[in-house]
Amino acid sequence: MKILPLIRFFEPLLPLEKHEIAELEQRLIFRKIKRKQFLLAEGEICKHYYFVIQGCFKMFKADPSGKEHNLLFAIENQWISDIGSFHTENPSQLFIEALEEGEVIQLAKADLIHFYTVFPKFNRVFRVMIEDQFVELQNRLLQTFSSTAEERYEAFLNDHPELIQRLPNTQIASYIGITPEFLSRIRHQIASK
Amino acid sequence: MKILPLIRFFEPLLPLEKHEIAELEQRLIFRKIKRKQFLLAEGEICKHYYFVIQGCFKMFKADPSGKEHNLLFAIENQWISDIGSFHTENPSQLFIEALEEGEVIQLAKADLIHFYTVFPKFNRVFRVMIEDQFVELQNRLLQTFSSTAEERYEAFLNDHPELIQRLPNTQIASYIGITPEFLSRIRHQIASK
DNA sequence: AAAAAGTCTTAAACCAGTTTAAGAAAATGG
């Protein structure tokens, strides 16, 4: 019953009955993912939501000069997807890549729509997920306008303590919008206080 | 029948029948708004979506030092609201202020939920609105990470031609995340090419 | 176990954007 973590994720918002769980189990797909494997690449239409059973993933954009800019990390019991591409069915500008070996549950759009109609409560769960990510994005944009890199780094440490042992600093630097060299300087400054 | 612009807005996604229009008309509230009047202030819970009939509005955050950072503009036939605060019912960190004299239609949360249940198609319209704004926010964040101020200014001119005659440059500078002085220098540089 | 790839740090030179200040022009309010 590998679906258990997902049932537990839904539980607080949406307790599921046995036949609903059976239906979920039937339609979802499990995938083992290797380090550096991509779940989505630029130019593709994002056709799935991914729920992380095990592992750590990043979603990023590669700019014309090849630099990567991280938008989102996802670890166990979190969802990751290019929501824009998924819903509009336009080609994505983003990549989703595994930073560690892991396992995900894949939910295709047709199945999500099926669940929307059969279990209307699903609508709410996914709307709340979009709203939460929306608020997070908005706060990050405001933060990049109004805070220094040091403040953004300390906010990251505060907001994502579970990620700091797990991610290399290069990935954190890319997430807060600075170079790894400058992050190194910031860490030195903080340490010598 | 002052509600006409709103009917026209819904038309392509959601053609409404007479009794539905009558119901809308009954529940919506019209408000005349003066220049510099606030529709939302920091600390308040955002209780409405606003549809602009006439005028120009900005949503911004005031940082601790008092500087303003613009997140969104809305003109005729566009919606404006702090989506995060509206849905979570947490106090907003944002202000919504009129840049010109104007008029809006106010839609309260209770009425939105009423419309969701009575006309289920409303769900989709508002979900698409959130998704569109989500994508726009994501692109802006990526742009601030990967582009220069000059590129961001030129993207703004390109993406919002209807706003450039209407907004003072100070407001545009705040939207793209730079000082008015630096925008002035950029404009000089562009002109002398 | 060796080779290869990725990570972290330091430091100097550099640059994009800010700050401060100040004056002229334009728009708004009473």
Add this chain to the structure above:
DNA sequence: CCATTTTCTTAAACTGGTTTAAGACTTTTT
């Protein structure tokens, strides 16, 4: 229509963050 507020610009000094380069260390791959 006069007074006030807002807007726009220029310019010099400054600063937060980048770039380039290089060396030591760690992790991953074979």
